[in-house]
Amino acid sequence: MAEKAIDPLHQFEIVRLIPAKIGNLDVSFTNASLWMVIAIAAVTVFLIGGMRQRALVPGRWQSMAELSYEFIAGMIQDNVGSSGKKFFPFIFTLFMFILFGNMMGMVPYSFTFTSHIIVTFAMAFVVFIGVTIVGFVMHGAHFLSFFVPKGVPKIMLLLMVPIEVLSYLTRPVSLSIRLFANMMAGHTMLKVFAAFTVMLGIFGVAPLAINVALTGFEFLVAFLQAYVFTVLTCIYLNDAIHLH
Template identity: 55%
Template sequence: MAADNPIDPIHQFEISKIAPIQIGGVDISFTNSSLFMVFAISAVFLLFTLGLSKKSIIPNRMQMLSEMSYNFIANMLRDQVGDQGRAYFPFIFSLFLFIFFCNFIGLIPYTFTVTSHLIVTFAFAALIFLAVTIIGFVKNGLGYLRIFYPSGIPVYLAPLIVPIEIISYLSKPISLSVRLCANMLAGHSILKIFAGFTVMLGFLGFAPLVFLVVLYALETLIAALQAYIFTILTCIYLNDALHPDH
């Protein structure tokens, strides 16, 4: 059985029930995935509770950290969307923090990476896709359809461009969710495989250990980067919805 194999790289993604809950025949058990979602938001609570406990003009470290994260996302949103994006800031900020902390907590050995599950990332991507589409139609009416026909394209190219644009638009939630999930899945699997090599090779294990350390640094970067990419793409899609002419 793979579960008994000490170096099964997929085992870490398995979902195990902690507290079985069934409502109307639907299984909504509290699982390890749910636990790590709770851990992720608890980490955010901790960061901001500590950061905002002693508010002062000259910030202490935790306040600095929370203000830096605030400014980072606020600037990203302002650069990508402009002032119109202010209304969506709480969502974008929460989204970034949730993905960031899920990715980072998942890097700790023996933990679970919430964002390595496609359903989670797809839920976010689908929500964003639907929200962006609705915002686009509400703000621009049918004019929102212009995004399928970029300005400056000759009319005779329209039969070619418009289907391509429609397909690329519809594939946005898939690419957005698969990008994050696949990065987490692949990264954590490779980490587990090399960790397994290190254990199994005994004395010779230092070679994969060195590789593991390097890979771990890379995965740390990817954890932050993927959270950033997910958030900035959300901002870009939001900008497309608010300004379809651009």
């Protein structure tokens, strides 16, 4: 008990539930994999189950499914415009995957796969590469003008262009670290206060109260970080499609 109480990072450990290898590649089914599968199953049940009646006047469940659809559709419309419509399925998948990953992480004894830098970085990297490809496909070499700010004296470009390139290249890093750090910090804090609650006995009421507030706060963060990740993806996409 005491050992666990002083190890708030224990919850992030990867456990190989079904070890497996293909050649040299480790493809073990881990607890992270399990919760990814649970998340996509939950998303699918949520949406397809909600729409099973195709009611003209939606019930609560169908309303929520439609709300998530319209939320992302509106986000793309606002941030990218009509030309962003063909990326809707990807953006939607991204949002639901992160949202459900974050939310499922709030279930006790579950595992938060979005608290792993490799997972968030992989998603951010896919977004980064995808957006860059979109930029080059739509504008060809002209896409490089994205890195040249308009109305800046020639001499300043020597400084500005490298800064622009650097800021572009750090996008996947900031995008992935933001999500991963938020999820990890929140869960670590919950664990620390939970440990205090156990250690302090009757006085554990105080950290328990804090934990209640933190749990509510964590739900907010879980939604907000999914939203931020998605909205930044939309903004990057908008940059690639419309340049500046």
